[in-house]
Amino acid sequence: MKLYGLYPITDSQLLADGRLVPYCEAALKGGARVLQYRDKSSSTKQRLYEASALLELCHAYNAELIINDELALAEQLGCGLHLGQGDGSLTEARLRLTESAIIGATCHHHLHLAEQAVAQGASYVAFGRFFSSQTKPGEVLADIDLLQQAQFLQRPIVAIGGIELDSAAPLISHGAAMIAVIHALFAASTAAEVERRARAFTDLFPPFATN
Numbered sequence: 001m002k003l004y005g006l007y008p009i010t011d012s013q014l015l016a017d018g019r020l021v022p023y024c025e026a027a028l029k030g031g032a033r034v035l036q037y038r039d040k041s042s043s044t045k046q047r048l049y050e051a052s053a054l055l056e057l058c059h060a061y062n063a064e065l066i067i068n069d070e071l072a073l074a075e076q077l078g079c080g081l082h083l084g085q086g087d088g089s090l091t092e093a094r095l096r097l098t099e100s101a102i103i104g105a106t107c108h109h110h111l112h113l114a115e116q117a118v119a120q121g122a123s124y125v126a127f128g129r130f131f132s133s134q135t136k137p138g139e140v141l142a143d144i145d146l147l148q149q150a151q152f153l154q155r156p157i158v159a160i161g162g163i164e165l166d167s168a169a170p171l172i173s174h175g176a177a178m179i180a181v182i183h184a185l186f187a188a189s190t191a192a193e194v195e196r197r198a199r200a201f202t203d204l205f206p207p208f209a210t211n
């Protein structure tokens with residue numbers, strides 16, 4: 001069961017200057033089994049190069065790579081995809097990727113969007129922001145009770161937005177199967193620190209379900 005635990009998301013600024021692969025490897029060493037490649041600034045060629053390197057890394061750690069926004073890149077690499085509300089059709093993505101491909105959907109703080117996403121083939125649904133986010137500033141609208149309310153969907157639930165080590169545990173106990181994190185994981189001065197932080201997040205999850 002891989003859709004469980006810490007869900008690191010890359011950031012092109014925090015992981016610039018050669019940090020992308022070593023910091024992502026540190027997150028995987030710290031127990032993450034799902035990794036999202038999110039880059040809004042590089043060229044198509046650079047994104048293919050970086051995502052290919054991360055895919056190889058994920059294979060080495062028996063982890064899943066998810067591409068943010070870009071169906072064509074996910075299709076090319078044969079990996080997972082995360083789509084926001086304005087990022088294209090989940091139905092088309094499910095048709096173009098394999099039946100077993102992981103496809104995630106942003107649902108903000110709306111249960112009806114999550115129901116719709118599941119009906120259109122989403123493997124997991126993401127709610128946020130739960131806290132104020134340095135990476136993506138904006139209104140905090142998601143309430144922790146949403147995580148329990150969404151359990152009827154019978155899909156893994158992701159919580160995202162400004163989550164830190166100290167704020168993650170209640171989200172997990174309310175039903176988040178994955179905790180998506182950028183800043184609190186990757187704004188670190190060494191890979192060793194990223195690994196330590198990843199291990200601390202991973203240890204918040206009940207151990208019986210981490211394999």
Ligand SMILES: Cc1ncc(COP(=O)(O)OP(=O)(O)O)c(N)n1
Pocket residue numbers: 009036038068069082083084085086087104105106126127128158160180
């Ligand atoms: C796991 C996860 N949840 C939410 C998002 C946000 O997706 P989106 O709303 O499309 O915004 P961008 O990430 O594209 O800026 C995500 N990427 N991952």
Ligand SMILES: Cc1nc(C(=O)O)sc1CCOP(=O)(O)O
Pocket residue numbers: 106108127128129130132133134135136160161162163180181182183184
């Ligand atoms: C990519 C993204 N999406 C969000 C949403 O609310 O949908 S919040 C967010 C950024 C998450 O990064 P950090 O852990 O640094 O807050």
Ligand SMILES: [Mg+2]
Pocket residue numbers: 068069082083084087
């Ligand atoms: Mg998007």
